[in-house]
Amino acid sequence: xxxxxxxxxxxxxVREHWDKPLRILAEEALLExxxxxGIERPDAIWIGNMMSGQLSNQENLGALVADYAGFRGVEAxxxxxxxxxxxxxxxxxxxxxxxxxxxVVAACGVEKMTDTMGGETTAALASAADAVYEGExxxxxxxxxxxxxxxxxxxxxxxRRDFAxxxxxxxxxxxxxxxxxxxxEISLEAFERAKTISDPVGLLDSAGIADGAAxxxxxxxxxxxxxxxPHVRIRASASATDAxxxxxRRDPLxxxxxxxxxxxxxxxxxxxxxxxxxxxxHDAFTIMSALSLEAAGFAARGKGVQLAIDGxxxxxxxxxxxxxxxxxxxxxxxxxxxxxxxxxxxxxxxxEAGPNQIEGCRLGMAQNxxxxxxxxxxxxxxxxx
Amino acid sequence: xxxxxxxxxxxxxVREHWDKPLRILAEEALLExxxxxGIERPDAIWIGNMMSGQLSNQENLGALVADYAGFRGVEAxxxxxxxxxxxxxxxxxxxxxxxxxxxVVAACGVEKMTDTMGGETTAALASAADAVYEGExxxxxxxxxxxxxxxxxxxxxxxRRDFAxxxxxxxxxxxxxxxxxxxxEISLEAFERAKTISDPVGLLDSAGIADGAAxxxxxxxxxxxxxxxPHVRIRASASATDAxxxxxRRDPLxxxxxxxxxxxxxxxxxxxxxxxxxxxxHDAFTIMSALSLEAAGFAARGKGVQLAIDGxxxxxxxxxxxxxxxxxxxxxxxxxxxxxxxxxxxxxxxxEAGPNQIEGCRLGMAQNxxxxxxxxxxxxxxxxx
Numbered sequence: 001x002x003x004x005x006x007x008x009x010x011x012x013x014v015r016e017h018w019d020k021p022l023r024i025l026a027e028e029a030l031l032e033x034x035x036x037x038g039i040e041r042p043d044a045i046w047i048g049n050m051m052s053g054q055l056s057n058q059e060n061l062g063a064l065v066a067d068y069a070g071f072r073g074v075e076a077x078x079x080x081x082x083x084x085x086x087x088x089x090x091x092x093x094x095x096x097x098x099x100x101x102x103x104v105v106a107a108c109g110v111e112k113m114t115d116t117m118g119g120e121t122t123a124a125l126a127s128a129a130d131a132v133y134e135g136e137x138x139x140x141x142x143x144x145x146x147x148x149x150x151x152x153x154x155x156x157x158x159x160r161r162d163f164a165x166x167x168x169x170x171x172x173x174x175x176x177x178x179x180x181x182x183x184x185e186i187s188l189e190a191f192e193r194a195k196t197i198s199d200p201v202g203l204l205d206s207a208g209i210a211d212g213a214a215x216x217x218x219x220x221x222x223x224x225x226x227x228x229x230p231h232v233r234i235r236a237s238a239s240a241t242d243a244x245x246x247x248x249r250r251d252p253l254x255x256x257x258x259x260x261x262x263x264x265x266x267x268x269x270x271x272x273x274x275x276x277x278x279x280x281x282h283d284a285f286t287i288m289s290a291l292s293l294e295a296a297g298f299a300a301r302g303k304g305v306q307l308a309i310d311g312x313x314x315x316x317x318x319x320x321x322x323x324x325x326x327x328x329x330x331x332x333x334x335x336x337x338x339x340x341x342x343x344x345x346x347x348x349x350x351x352e353a354g355p356n357q358i359e360g361c362r363l364g365m366a367q368n369x370x371x372x373x374x375x376x377x378x379x380x381x382x383x384x385x
Numbered sequence: 386x387x388x389x390x391x392x393x394x395x396x397x398x399v400r401e402h403w404d405k406p407l408r409i410l411a412e413e414a415l416l417e418x419x420x421x422x423g424i425e426r427p428d429a430i431w432i433g434n435m436m437s438g439q440l441s442n443q444e445n446l447g448a449l450v451a452d453y454a455g456f457r458g459v460e461a462x463x464x465x466x467x468x469x470x471x472x473x474x475x476x477x478x479x480x481x482x483x484x485x486x487x488x489v490v491a492a493c494g495v496e497k498m499t500d501t502m503g504g505e506t507t508a509a510l511a512s513a514a515d516a517v518y519e520g521e522x523x524x525x526x527x528x529x530x531x532x533x534x535x536x537x538x539x540x541x542x543x544x545r546r547d548f549a550x551x552x553x554x555x556x557x558x559x560x561x562x563x564x565x566x567x568x569x570e571i572s573l574e575a576f577e578r579a580k581t582i583s584d585p586v587g588l589l590d591s592a593g594i595a596d597g598a599a600x601x602x603x604x605x606x607x608x609x610x611x612x613x614x615p616h617v618r619i620r621a622s623a624s625a626t627d628a629x630x631x632x633x634r635r636d637p638l639x640x641x642x643x644x645x646x647x648x649x650x651x652x653x654x655x656x657x658x659x660x661x662x663x664x665x666x667h668d669a670f671t672i673m674s675a676l677s678l679e680a681a682g683f684a685a686r687g688k689g690v691q692l693a694i695d696g697x698x699x700x701x702x703x704x705x706x707x708x709x710x711x712x713x714x715x716x717x718x719x720x721x722x723x724x725x726x727x728x729x730x731x732x733x734x735x736x737e738a739g740p741n742q743i744e745g746c747r748l749g750m751a752q753n754x755x756x757x758x759x760x761x762x763x764x765x766x767x768x769x770x
Contacts, residue, residue, distance in 0.1 A: 001485050021517065053465075053509070054438045058516040060467035063626035063642075063759035067633070073645055075624045076760070077473050080463040082445040088462050092477055099484010100386050124438070131443040132406065239460045241448035248452070257448075260458055374448035375461070 001098045005224045005231035006381070008037025008217035009343045014181045014331035016114040017211040022049075022056050026065040026110040029213035029339075033106060037217040037229065043102040044075040048089030048109035049335035050082055054124040055116050065108065082128035083284065084370030085109060086338025087239075087377035090216065094237045094379075097218045108215035109339030121209055125334070128371040130245035142206060142285075144246055144372045146198035149287035152253055153200065156302035160200045163286035164191040165308035167204045167328055170283060173315065174325025176355040181210050181331030205286040210331035214339035216346065221384075232349045235271075235363070236380035238264035244374040253302075257376040258295025258367070265365070265378040266297075273297040276380070277361035278320040278348060280341040282369035283327045292367065293319070295376075315358060323348060323356050338368030342379060349383040386483045390609045390616035391766070393422025393602035394728045399566045399716035401499040402596040407434075407441050411450040411495040414598035414724075418491060422602040422614065428487040429460040433474030433494035434720035435467055439509040440501050450493065467513035468669065469755030470494060471723025472624075472762035475601065479622045479764075482603045493600035494724030506594055510719070513756040515630035527591060527670075529631055529757045531583035534672035537638055538585065541687035545585045548671035549576040550693035552589045552713055555668060558700065559710025561740040566595050566716030590671040595716035599724035601731065606769075617734045620656075620748070621765035623649035629759040638687075642761040643680025643752070650750070650763040651682075658682040661765070662746035663705040663733060665726040667754035668712045678704070680761075681752065700743060708733060708741050723753030727764060734768040 010032025012025050020028075026047065034042065045066050052058045062076030081088035086109030093107040113121050126135040129144060152158065167186060174180035186204060194204040224231040240260035246252050266272060273296060281296070283289040290304030298319050299307045312318040324330060324344040327337055345364040347353045367378045395417025397410050405413075411432065419427065430451050437443045447461030466473035471494030478492040498506050511520040514529060537543065552571060559565035571589060579589040609616040625645035631637050651657060658681060666681070668674040675689030683704050684692045697703040709715060709729040712722055730749040732738045752763045 050444055051438065053436065053512050056516055057508070057512045057520055059435055059465055059512040060514075060629050060756045060759050062466055063756065064515065064629045066626045067628045067759075072628060073625055073641070076626050077477065077624075078465040079477075080444055080465060081447055081461075092462065092464075092480075095477075095484055095486050096480050099480055099486060101480050101484060123442070127438050127442045127444040129445075130449065131441055135442050239462075240458055241451045241461050243452045243457060244445050244449045256458070371445045371448065374445050374452075 002100060003221040003233065004094055004097045004218055005221040005233045006216050006346050007219045007224050007229045007231045008033040008039065009346050010036060011179055011214040011340060011343050012212050013179045014210045014212040014333060018115060022052055022058060022110055022112045023064055023068045025112065025211060025213040026108050027069045029215040030069045030106055030108045033215035033217050039104055039217055041071055042074065042104050042106040042217065044096060045106045045108065046089040046093045047078045048085035048339060049078055049111060050080055050085045051111060051124045051334065055120060056112055081375040082370035083334045084338055084368040084375045084377045085335035087368035087379065090339060090342055091237050091239055091377055093218050094234060097220060103219060103223060105218050106215055107339065108213060109336035110213035111333035111335040112211045113209040113333060114211055133245045142198045142201055145285040145287055146201040148252060149200050152287055152290065155253065158305050161192055162305050162309055163205060164188050165313065166283060166286040166289045167191055169313050170322040170326040170328035173323055173356050174329030177324045177330060180325040180329055181208055182329045201285060207284045207327035207332035210333045212331065212333035212336045214336050214343045216339065216342055231384055232346045233382045233384050234379060235382045236265035236268035238268060239377040241375050242373055244371055246372055255291050255295035255373040255376065257373055258292060261376040261378040262296040265380050269380045271363065276363050276365050278323055278358050278364050280345050280366040281321050282367055283322055284332055288369060289321065296367065315356060320358055323353065323358060338377060341366040341368060345381050349381055387485060388606040388618065389479055389482045389603055390606040390618045391601050391731050392604045392609050392614045392616045393418040393424065394731050395421060396564055396599040396725060396728050397597050398564045399595045399597040399718060403500060407437055407443060407495055407497045408449055408453045410497065410596060410598040411493050412454045414600040415454045415491055415493045418600035418602050424489055424602055426456055427459065427489050427491040427602065429481060430491045430493065431474040431478045432463045433470035433723060434463055434496060435465055435470045436496060436509045436719065440505060441497055466760040467755035468719045469723055469753040469760045469762045470720035472753035472764065475724060475727055476622050476624055476762055478603050479619060482605060488604060488608060490603050491600055492724065493598060494721035495598035496718035496720040497596045498594045498718060499596050518630045527583045527586055530670040530672055531586040533637060533757065534585050537672055537675065540638065543690050546577055547690050547694055548590060549573050550698065551668060551671040551674045552576055554698050555707040555711040555713035558708055558741050559714030562709040562715060565710040565714055566593055567714045586670060592669045592712035592717035595718045597716065597718035597721045599721050599728045601724065601727055616769055617731045618767045618769050619764060620767045621650035621653035623653060624762040625649065626760050627758055629756055631757055638676065640676050640680035640758040640761065642758055643677060646761040646763040647681040650765050654765045656748065661748050661750050663708055663743050663749050665730050665751040666706050667752055668707055669717055673754060674706065677752065700741060705743055708738065708743060723762060726751040726753060730766050734766055
């Protein structure tokens with residue numbers, strides 16, 4: 001296996017892009033990433049996307065995006081792993097380059113969720129859950145997270161307001177990110193006053209649905225060196241699965257796939273969680289942030305929320321998360337999110353994170369969660385200069 | 386890159402499986418392939434599927450199938466390339482093994498198309514086309530193939546009945562395939578009498594929609610040798626894309642992605658088309674068989690139909706196609722089809738094709754077409770004893 005690096009990144013702002021269809025969003029992110037790398041044409045493209053068939057009547061997204069971006073003929077596929085589709089596309093691109101089949105490959109996550117009829121998006125999101133045992137019974141994705149949050153509060157003795165720091169931190173970090181959907185702070189009062197979506201999940205516990213695309217270009221590290229390209233090295237690429245239905249899990253409050261995926265990544269990189277300078281986690285809901293911190297080894301079972309209460313998740317904390325706004329405030333265009341996490345991790349490691357820059361950071365991790373923990377994809381990146 | 390072989394295959398019969406959901410179909414094919422290989426647990430699973438979100442409200446298919454097949458925790462993704470999703474999953478699995486990231490990997494194509502309301506399946510199939518320039522104007526997938534067939538007849542001077550040999554040959558070859566949906570011959574009269582679906586495409590020009598799953602287990606050839614496992618070697622794995630919308634193509638009657646994909650495959654294998662003993666092509670419609678034979682180098686532009694008229698596509702012809710019934714008579718569970726083609730190619734090369742065995746065959750090609758030619762995935766296999 002060859003050592004692989006990221007040599008280019010691109011992203012569209014996360015918005016309600018009423019004027020832009022899927023193919024244009026993907027094209028913009030892809031071309032920006034290629035221009036950033038100074039690459040004219042990739043050998044192949046992997047597209048991460050979950051809902052194009054359900055919400056835009058459009059499959060065959062690999063060929064479509066390849067053609068619209070000007071690369072007709074190039075090999076291209078769509079990869080789906082629910083909300084982890086973005087990082088899944090990146091992992092498949094990584095495998096092709098690391099294995100020696102190709103030299104220059106692009107991965108692009110894209111999702112268009114807002115140009116739909118009322119309930120369509122909620123119904124499509126529910127297809128990330130088990131259709132037979134969860135979806136058909138009307139259990140929406142928010143509903144599933146509400147059950148997890150309720151159980152977490154019950155077992156560990158937290159109140160709803162204890163989760164506030166996750167949302168407040170994310171919004172604070174989004175203020176200076178021009179690509180974030182919500183570039184404003186929120187107060188503890190606003191968090192507490194927010195209407196309940198599915199008890200105990202409030203509006204400000206939840207990441208907003210959105211449209212967007214983000215992309216990266218991968219290349220063997222040796223080639224990036226030889227061509228004098230600035231690059232960020234991929235130190236680990238790993239993934240793992242779990243039961244899709246929450247009731248089937250060994251323990252609903254432990255993300256077993258997160259534990260496995262993180263362990264595999266730490267083992268590849270030869271590091272411990274404490275070696276990481278920051279962690280772009282999958283804060284689709286505040287409860288997911290807590291479970292994610294625990295699964296990745298930053299807190300014991302039931303202690304993830306305490307880490308937030310103690311202020312350790314801020315830019316100067318023990319484990320900075322959502323450094324550019326996270327899913328909560330950047331917005332969560334589902335199949336694109338994993339690629340936004342990777343792009344933001346690369347920005348930090350290149351020292352290009354602006355006012356949110358974590359000074360001197362060297363190792364960052366991005367972790368993308370599909371469904372309520374069914375498919376978890378982890379990447380660790382390292383600054384090379 | 387390591388040399389890779391197929392060490393196990395499995396398939397469900399192609400049927401209207403009213404009693405079996407997606408996950409069970411996939412599980413059955415997967416477990417049969419693993420048992421055939423004598424493998425207990427794969428390192429990863431790639432699922433090929435196009436329409437699970439639209440027709441079964443189910444995404445996150447990688448994790449779901451991995452869990453139901455008994456492999457919770459294992460890495461798993463879904464790959465989509467419209468009707469080429471099956472071979473696309475196999476290609477991604479191949480890249481992981483050839484590149485050295487994993488040793489034993491399973492690929493499984495699955496589709497469930499019949500347990501739906503009336504027009505749902507037709508609408509979902511149209512998402513393989515360009516939603517903006519084709520689908521939204523009511524152009525169904527049959528409609529697109531009708532336009533191509535009309536143009537082919539106009540340019541090259543064929544009649545509708547000239548396409549009959551494709552359907553008759555496929556049905557003849559399906560008679561002894563217990564997994565085929567239509568195990569019966571059809572007559573030229575029946576072909577001519579068949580009702581028109583979209584002029585000039587008749588009912589018997591079209592592959593039937595169906596449910597089914599097929600799977601294969603891949604392993605480095607050296608490991609298969611060392612473990613004494615019977616295996617069929619992958620001599621080439623290639624793919625290429627084209628514009629999704631037919632009006633955007635360089636020439637609507639040339640499958641440029643097929644030309645590219647085939648050439649890449651021939652180059653990898655170091656062979657010419659005439660070296661192949663048979664060709665499992667993508668006969669979703671009779672016009673696709675003709676275009677496919679031409680793109681793969683078996684006939685000049687406009688001469689693909691002549692090859693069928695001349696009787697050269699039968700089991701004892703120059704280029705046997707659809708040797709177990711093809712899409713036409715085996716049935717076409719879209720995202721599974723590419724894996725059925727691969728499984729049937731392996732059966733031929735193992736000498737296990739029953740009454741349809743091509744004696745002494747050594748090299749076979751399987752080619753899977755996504756959309757009306759937008760994404761074409763090609764594999765060449767070789768018998769090893």
